[in-house]
Amino acid sequence: MIRVLIADDEALVRTGLRMILEAAGDLEVAGEAADGAEAVAAVRRLRPDVVLMDVRMPRMNGVAALKAINREPDPPKVVMLTTFDLDEYVYGALRARAAGFLLKGSGPRELVGAVRAVADGTAILAPAVTRRLVDAFAERDPAAARAARDRLARLTARERDVVGGVARGLANAGIARELAMTETTVKAHVSRSLAKLGLANRVQIALLVRDAEQGERGGG
Structure with missing residues (x-):
């Protein structure tokens, strides 16, 4: 079972992601966080395998949280969720060693596949995401x-x-x-x-x- 932490400041988004992930059968939502600081604390407490992290959140944004998480021993893989505003946040996430990027509008199959891929150690990014980032x-x-x-x-x-x-x-x-x-x-x-x-x-x-x-x- 792959344990996933969802970090997003919108409750409706977290609920939707939870429903998709838990319907997959082999994925378990270990917890939720409403901002980056909560995400870092939840990683330390819950030790998930994968974190789905919104880029833009209050108090501590996703990039700052990613950096903090990657300083932890044996950190989880972090997939950044973005609406694809190509800004300093996304650039920072690239340099902070995000395991991958996923568009918030991605379908259930792509979302589940991305979580499974990064948990397996292979960050498979959608071709459109890779090309546009590059x-x-x-x-x-x-x-x-x-x-x-x-x-x-x-x-x-x-x-x-x-x-x-x-x-x-x-x-x-x-x-x-x-x-x-x-x-x-x-x-x-x-x-x-x-x-x-x-x-x-x-x-x-x-x-x-x-x-x-x-x-x-x-x-x-």
Whole structure:
């Protein structure tokens, strides 16, 4: 059973999320929080596996709560919930090592799938989310592009193929089909690539690849 904490300042949103999660059968709502401070306290008290965290909340926003939670021993995976205002909150969550992002308008299947994925250690983000985050936040200066290309050079050719698929928003199954691999092999390549690059999740891989590509297109 995957234990989930829901953190959102709107009671109706929390109720809707609870209904969706508990209908899945293998997910249990361990608790709820109405702001970031409550979420941090609930994580310490309840030790959930996954936190669904609203980005914008009173008293302590979701990014500040994420940072505090990640300082805890053996922290849960945190998925940020957003209406997709591309602002400093979302940028901060990227840099604070969020396990993933989910649109508040996502359907039940996507929500449940995201919780299961991050609990399993694989943050599978919707392709639209990945692409829009990357387009908004990728660095565009030549120095960043060169640094990104140098980091990607640490990977084997096959690992670069896999991270290229990640950067395009493909899930492991899509990468496996494209490269004629098993999903298990793709997952292993992603894990090794994250370790070699010193990154936390697939969005950060996508950002790094886009940094490198921006430099190539710009001649840097």
